[in-house]
Amino acid sequence: MMNNLLVQLLQSIVPLSDPLLEYLNDRLETRTYAAGELLLREGQVSSFIAFIEKGMVRSYYYKDTEKLTSWFMKEGDVIISVESFFSQIPSSECIEALEPVTVHAISYDDLQYAYRYFPEFNVHGRVLTEKYYVLSEERLHMLRKRTSKEKYNYLLEKHPDILSRARLGDIASFIGVNLETLSRIRSEKS
Numbered sequence: 001m002m003n004n005l006l007v008q009l010l011q012s013i014v015p016l017s018d019p020l021l022e023y024l025n026d027r028l029e030t031r032t033y034a035a036g037e038l039l040l041r042e043g044q045v046s047s048f049i050a051f052i053e054k055g056m057v058r059s060y061y062y063k064d065t066e067k068l069t070s071w072f073m074k075e076g077d078v079i080i081s082v083e084s085f086f087s088q089i090p091s092s093e094c095i096e097a098l099e100p101v102t103v104h105a106i107s108y109d110d111l112q113y114a115y116r117y118f119p120e121f122n123v124h125g126r127v128l129t130e131k132y133y134v135l136s137e138e139r140l141h142m143l144r145k146r147t148s149k150e151k152y153n154y155l156l157e158k159h160p161d162i163l164s165r166a167r168l169g170d171i172a173s174f175i176g177v178n179l180e181t182l183s184r185i186r187s188e189k190s
Contacts, residue, residue, distance in 0.1 A: 005076060006051045006104055013127045020118040027110040033097040039079070040095040046084035048105040052077050055101030056165050060173070061093045069174040071139060072098075072162050078128055079103070098166055143176070151175035152185045 010016055031050070033039055039057060040046055056074040059081070060067045070093065073079045084091035085108060114121045142154050152175055155163055163171065172182040
C-alpha cells in the first residue's frame, strides 16, 4: 500500500489516474532496515528506487580503505543509485541506513512498465529527475567550491537535521575533513 506522503508527492506533480494508483499500490513494496544495514552494497546492481517514509540513509564509496560519504537522504526523499539503477550495472557506492528506515520501493522492471503503460507517470519521473539533478548539482558545487567551514555552514543552514542525526565521522567525510577539524569548526560555531 502506498504511503500517504508518497501519494501527496506524486499527486502534487500530476494527479494519479485510478489505474496508475492501483498499479503502484500493487507493485510498491514496503521494506524496513535496521540502523547500520545496507540497502545496497558496492558491486550489487541497484534493482529498486525507493521513497523514504521514515529514517535517514547515506551513500558512501570507498577510496582505498576509507569510506567517503557522498550524500544523505531522509523522510520524503527518493533514494537511488543513479548509474547502477538506470544502467543496470554494478554499483560503485553503498547505501546504508543510519537509523531504522522504512521505504516504499519499486523495482526497475515495474518502473519501466509504469512508464510504458501509464504515460502520465513519465511526467512524475521527469519532475523528480529534474529535482534530484538540481540537488546533485548544488551538492557538487558546494563540495568543490567551498571551504570546509563553508560546507559545514551549508549543512547548518540548509540541512540542520543531518547534523543532529548523522554520525560525526560521516559528516566529516562528507565535507572532506577529519574529525579533529570538524570538532574545531563546530566549536567555532558555538
